[in-house]
Amino acid sequence: MSAVLVVNSGSSSFKYQLIELDDETTLASGLVERIGEAVGQTRHRNHLTGAESSNDSQSIADHAAGFEAMMAAFAAQGPSFEEHPPTAVGHRVVHGGVDFDRATLVTDEVEKAIDRLSALAPLHNPANLQGIRAAKEAFADVPHVAVFDTAFHQTLAPAAYTYAIDAELAEKHHVRRFGFHGTSHKYVSEKTAEFLGRPLAELKIIVLHLGNGASAAAIDGGRSIETSMGMTPLEGLVMGTRSGDIDPAAVFHLHREAGLDFDELETLLNKGSGLLGLTGSGDMRDVQDSASRGDAVSEWALAVYRHRIRHYVGAYVAQLGGLDAVVFTAGVGENNALLRRRTLAGLEFLGIRVDDDRNELASRDARRISPEGAPVEVLVVPTNEELEIARQAAALR
Known part of the structure; x- marks a missing residue:
């Protein structure tokens, strides 16, 4: 069995899926939201049994507490992490700038780069980083991988990504086209070729x-x-x-x-x-x-x-x-x-x-x-x- 936990973290919520890659089926999915508010919410579904659960009565102080709530949902509703242990955790990260043109193992240096790139995505990268750090505490013994929305578009030619403003100013402050939804565009283009x-x-x-x-x-x-x-x-x-x-x-x-x-x-x-x-x-x-x-x-x-x-x-x-x-x-x-x-x-x-x-x-x-x-x-x-x-x-x- 070869399961991967996928995490998409926002500032006050995160979505997750546990995916079995041997047959590319979703084993479980869920949502933890209203993190940091008086009352948080969790939703969890075991796709193997159809069992669903929700909890709207607990306080979720931060993303680390959110992962504890997720682990509790898996323990209560399944599937069991003992039977389907994640061999990796994949994280959606919105902005990789020019630093990342492919998925990357999360290291301390990668975390610093994601933090630095928050200037380009202040609503997204800080939240993505919170999710990474909380997930690393919950799953300390498996590799964590950052998958960047911008990476697929790093093949753009300079004529396509350049804005016609002062070149030195643009380079200093990273003003250029990066593109987003790259993970979706990559997946769909490959499925298109497969279909045809x-x-x-x-x-x-x-x-x-x-x-x-x-x-x-x-x-x-x-x-x-x-x-x-x-x-x-x-x-x-x-x-x-x-x-x-x-x-x-x-x-x-x-x-x-x-x-x-x-x-x-x-x-x-x-x-x-x-x-x-x-x-x-x-x-x-x-x-x-x-x-x-x-x-x-x-x-x-x-x-x-x-x-x-x-x-x-x-x-x-x-x-x-x-x-x-x-x-x-x-x-x-x-x-x-x-x-x-x-x-x-x-x-x-x-x-x-x-x-x-x-x-x-x-x-x-x-x-x-x-x-x-x-x-x-x-x-x-x-x-x-x-x-x-x-x-x-x-x-x-």
């Missing part, structure tokens, strides 16, 4: 990771050559609460004319924009439901959302110099047939077509939604970032 029965090295793929956070990536022969997120996850597509692309001068304008300070502007663009800013709801399901009932504001917001995706699809066809597949993934991409159809409508001149019957068919499996014989394959490929993290962690244990 073709070598990844010969495929030109556009992956559209559409969830509450959203990004596009152009992948040529398994290498990321372009991606929509930039120095932070704010750039690019319209998202649930993030603006995506915006003229930087709009920030200065709102500072001068609306009196917003820079903390308020950062909050506005990250947490009060996107679909939320346009409609009052950051949930695509709510927005589409309102649009289906004739709400003009919601329909307008969806048009903005689709327009931005099409903008990137066209640009990435040019950068790739051709196209073999467009692939939808993540919560919105995998489950929203109407959005897929309307987003790609009118791109037939690029060989991109959607078969309505195939597109409407709900499934949790990878599937083709383009007609037979279409020049460009259009696919829906469910992502599995946790499995990808587990694979990369196992390779370094």
Whole structure:
């Protein structure tokens, strides 16, 4: 048996999965949240038996206490760590900067680097590091591996990652495109090649990771050559609460004319924009439901959302110099047939077509939604970032 524990840690919560890599099945999953509050919460599911548990009555002081709560849930509901001992712990880390272009064993020096890179991801890296340190206390005798969201995009060429500002200033303060969702883009592009029965090295793929956070990536022969997120996850597509692309001068304008300070502007663009800013709801399901009932504001917001995706699809066809597949993934991409159809409508001149019957068919499996014989394959490929993290962690244990 070869189990890997995967941890995705936030500032006041962490999610986990125990994955058996021999057959790539999830043995258990759960969530510990409201860490540091008066009352914490835990959720745990044993996938082998279907047993589930929850505890909303305990105080969870910090991430170390959170791991104790997780261990208690495993002891109570299973599966047993004695029968399925983790041989490694894989940690999602959002920002690896230019330091990390692949998964890395966690050492004291790696922890220091993750801490230093918190300047580029102040909402994420400190929380990721808290999870790493707490997990190392709970699982002191197994290797811990950091898997970075940015690593897959380290293959971007300088022309793709460079912003046209003062070069010395940019280098000193690490102002460049890094890209995110790399673990998902890597997993989905490899599954696409597997589904098509073709070598990844010969495929030109556009992956559209559409969830509450959203990004596009152009992948040529398994290498990321372009991606929509930039120095932070704010750039690019319209998202649930993030603006995506915006003229930087709009920030200065709102500072001068609306009196917003820079903390308020950062909050506005990250947490009060996107679909939320346009409609009052950051949930695509709510927005589409309102649009289906004739709400003009919601329909307008969806048009903005689709327009931005099409903008990137066209640009990435040019950068790739051709196209073999467009692939939808993540919560919105995998489950929203109407959005897929309307987003790609009118791109037939690029060989991109959607078969309505195939597109409407709900499934949790990878599937083709383009007609037979279409020049460009259009696919829906469910992502599995946790499995990808587990694979990369196992390779370094």
